[in-house]
Amino acid sequence: IDLNADLFGQILTSPLLNASGVHCQTKEELNDLAHTSNLGAMVTKSATLQARAGNPNPRYYDLKNGSINSMGLPNLGYDFYLDYVLQEQTKPTILSVAALSAADAITLLKDLQASDYQGPTELNLSCPNIVGEPQLAYDFEATDRVLKEVFSFYTKPLGVKLPPYFDLVHFDKIAAVLNKYPLTHVNTINSVGNGLWVDIEQEQVVTKAKGGFGGLGGTMVLPTALANVRALRQRLHDSIKVLGTGGVTSGEDVFAHILCGADLVSVGTQVMKEGLSVYDRLAEELQAIMAHKGYQSLADFRGKLKEL
Numbered sequence: 237i238d239l240n241a242d243l244f245g246q247i248l249t250s251p252l253l254n255a256s257g258v259h260c261q262t263k264e265e266l267n268d269l270a271h272t273s274n275l276g277a278m279v280t281k282s283a284t285l286q287a288r289a290g291n292p293n294p295r296y297y298d299l300k301n302g303s304i305n306s307m308g309l310p311n312l313g314y315d316f317y318l319d320y321v322l323q324e325q326t327k328p329t330i331l332s333v334a335a336l337s338a339a340d341a342i343t344l345l346k347d348l349q350a351s352d353y354q355g356p357t358e359l360n361l362s363c364p365n366i367v368g369e370p371q372l373a374y375d376f377e378a379t380d381r382v383l384k385e386v387f388s389f390y391t392k393p394l395g396v397k398l399p400p401y402f403d404l405v406h407f408d409k410i411a412a413v414l415n416k417y418p419l420t421h422v423n424t425i426n427s428v429g430n431g432l433w434v435d436i437e438q439e440q441v442v443t444k445a446k447g448g449f450g451g452l453g454g455t456m457v458l459p460t461a462l463a464n465v466r467a468l469r470q471r472l473h474d475s476i477k478v479l480g481t482g483g484v485t486s487g488e489d490v491f492a493h494i495l496c497g498a499d500l501v502s503v504g505t506q507v508m509k510e511g512l513s514v515y516d517r518l519a520e521e522l523q524a525i526m527a528h529k530g531y532q533s534l535a536d537f538r539g540k541l542k543e544l
């Protein structure tokens with residue numbers, strides 16, 4: 237049995253990645269990922285043109301069924317992550333980038349186009365935690381405008397990180413936009429935006445920014461993540477890969493994401509709960525499921541979810 241997967245031409249021995257934002261902000265964290273077994277590829281924290289401190293603490297809170305975060309896009313800045321990915325990579329790496337405005341996104345990607353970096357990049361269109369900023373990918377026309385301008389000059393591998401959608405017509409609309417562009421992949425889902433958790437004993441919220449509203453992750457978002465992977469796989473051109481993110485806590489969840497069509501699967505909240513050893517456990521559990529079912533490779537069952 238092999239867990240081999242393909243990352244834009246690079247063969248990975250595991251389909252598992254870290255979710256951008258989790259354990260991938262500092263050089264130490266990135267080096268940890270580079271040495272994590274059964275992590276097939278790694279993704280950097282979304283980088284902005286200028287370094288950012290992010291939102292005030294508390295900004296991450298663990299819940300029994302997941303997590304809530306309002307980090308506020310803290311990162312060491314685009315130059316740091318560009319330097320990192322230009323170094324010799326021990327593990328295939330996706331550079332994640334974000335911007336607080338369409339203009340900044342264009343500026344950053346023009347610099348990236350002119351740089352020596354030839355690897356995969358993921359444009360985050362879905363951060364829910366910037367005070368006063370909407371999640372861009374909920375505005376289909378704005379997303380179309382940004383991608384139209386980006387692909388007027390950008391010729392290197394580029395994918396997008398999407399927020400969850402909750403309406404089949406919205407799946408149709410975003411897929412109609414994305415299918416117009418030579419994207420390498422979509423990564424779905426980002427956290428479920430603007431959830432709220434209440435501390436009953438203290439009678440207060442648990443994160444500081446935005447009055448306690450923050451992005452939800454972990455097992456509670458698995459059905460939404462599976463729906464978005466499935467719906468986008470059904471609608472996007474085969475040339476656009478689907479990276480499934482959201483709600484993975486077990487090998488069964490990885491299996492479900494792949495059954496829905498995911499080429500690769502990211503894990504975020506469960507890394508915060510369990511540590512980087514979670515990748516060994518997930519790989520082992522996935523192999524056991526495949527053995528039990530008689531599957532030799534991920535391609536044997538990828539996208540083969542049956543309807544009734």
Ligand SMILES: O=C(O)c1[nH]c(=O)[nH]c(=O)c1Cl
Pocket residue numbers: 257282305306307308309310334360362363364365366426427451
């Ligand atoms: O608050 C964050 O940094 C953050 N948090 C998320 O849950 N998703 C994102 O894309 C980002 Cl950029």
